[in-house]
Amino acid sequence: MTDVLHADGLHRSYRLPRRGPFEPGPVRTAVDGVDLTVAPGARLGIVGESGSGKSTLVRLLAGLEAPSAGTVTASGRPVVASGSAAAMRWFRRETGVVFQDPYASLDPRMRVGSIVAEPLRALRIGGSAAARASLVRDVLERVDLPADAVDRYPHEFSGGQRQRIAIARAVVHSPRILFGDEPMSALDVVVRARVIDLFRSLADDLGLTLVLVSHDIGVVQRLCDTVAVMSAGRIVEHGPVSLLDAPQHPVTRALVEAAPTLP
Ligand SMILES: Nc1ncnc2c1ncn2[C@@H]1O[C@H](COP(=O)(O)OP(=O)(O)OP(=O)(O)O)[C@@H](O)[C@H]1O
Ligand SMILES: [Mg+2]
Incomplete structure (x- = not known):
């Protein structure tokens, strides 16, 4: 079977603002030659x-940004982040993304029902509005939000519940890969543990491939099989x-030593 995701020689650098009229801004390299296969x-x-x-x-793997060099392929097909929305639709159908900040990532003027239905409209999934509403109700139930959430606004929910709304929006179209x-970083310890459980059960039930930055x-030890x-x-x-139990590289060792132990 082809890999779900494959990155080859990925580079991404940014030109920082100029320092003077005759001096170009310095270049900062954020990703510097990454090869990666996700089964x-x-x-x-x-x-x-x-x-x-x-x-x-x-962002490069999720096709939200184009690399300066290198390629990303999904199931053998090139992901071209600089292409048109229509050209990327097949990849958007296969993927969902959840970001850190559940306050910034949800439009405060939209009702939860519309927020969660957005991918269905954009990807033209579900046919009628009634069919979309039914998919939205199902996914809200799946992430343990009350049924009346559809008519409410994000500010009426706690941080943990907002992250559930963001997760519902990320999986409403049944993607194969969840980024x-x-x-979980903005959530307190108890809420974080519940959101970890939700990620795990969604991954189990939907057969998701997970790519999770933390x-x-x-969090990685609880949720991931690869690091x-x-x-x-x-x-x-x-x-x-399990390499985190006996890290070889000094960077890994430093990360593991600095980590607080979870109860
Ligand atoms: N849009 C951008 N413009 C300029 N520099 C950027 C941009 N995005 C990232 N960088 C720089 O690239 C490097 C990597 O940033 P990135 O945000 O990917 O790191 P990170 O590992 O996610 O960090 P953190 O744990 O703090 O979130 C940093 O030096 C950052 O300042
Ligand atoms: Mg970051």
């Missing part, structure tokens, strides 16, 4: 210190999550 059904955790390029890598960029080693450790834009260690 179907894998649960990959991406860890690394702040600024190591985790978010940039996940998360620190989706600075929290404990990639990043440092300065590169993957320095990659393998089964």
Whole structure:
């Protein structure tokens, strides 16, 4: 079977603002030569210190940003983030993304029902409005939100519930791959544990492949079967999550030693 996701020689650099009229801005490299294969059904955790390029890598893999060099393919097909919305629709159908901040990622003027239905409208899934509403009701129930949530606004919900809304929106169209960029980091410990459980059960039930960025080693140990450790834009260690029990690379060792132990 072809890999769900495959990255080959990925680079991403940014030109920072100019320093003067005759001096071009310096270039910062966020991702510096990443090759990565994600097998179907894998649960990959991406860890690394702040600024190591985790978010940039996940944006490249999710087709939200184009690489400066290198390629991403999904099931053997090239993902061209710079292409048109129509050209990317097949990839959007296969993927969902959850970000860190459940306050910033939900439009405060939209009702929850419309927020969660957005991918269905954009991807032209579900046919009629009634069919879409039924898919939305199902997914809200799946993430343990009350049925009347559809008519309410994001500000009426707690941080943990908002993250459930964001998760519902990410999976309403039954994607194959779910990306998360620190989706539990803004939540307190108890809520975080419940959201971890939700991710796990969704991955089980929907057969999702997970690609999850977290600075929290404990989250990755609970949820992932594979881990990639990043440092300065590169993957320095990659393998089964058990490698965190006996880290080889100094960067991994430092991350594991700095991690608070979860109860
Ligand atoms: N849009 C951008 N413009 C300029 N520099 C950027 C941009 N995005 C990322 N960078 C830089 O690239 C590097 C990697 O950033 P990235 O956000 O991917 O790291 P990260 O591992 O997700 O960090 P954190 O754990 O703090 O979220 C950093 O030095 C960052 O400042
Ligand atoms: Mg980040």
